Amino acid sequence: MIILGAILLLIGFLADISVLWTIGMVLVVIGLVLAVLGGTGRAVGGRPHWF
Structure with missing residues (x-):
C-alpha cells in the first residue's frame, strides 16, 4: 500500500x-499506520497478521 501510494x-x-496526489497521500498514511500497528503485534481488523 505504501509503494502504491x-x-x-x-x-x-x-x-x-x-x-x-491526494489518493497517494491517503494510501501512504494508511500503509504507514497499518505497518506500525502490525509491527507492534496489535491485531488489525480482527486479524493478528495482514498476510
Whole structure:
C-alpha cells in the first residue's frame, strides 16, 4: 500500500493531477499506520497478521 501510494504521489506530482496526489497521500498514511500497528503485534481488523 505504501509503494502504491508513493507511485500515485509521483504520477500526481509529475502530471499535476491533484486527485492522484491526494489518493497517494491517503494510501501512504494508511500503509504507514497499518505497518506500525502490525509491527507492534496489535491485531488489525480482527486479524493478528495482514498476510
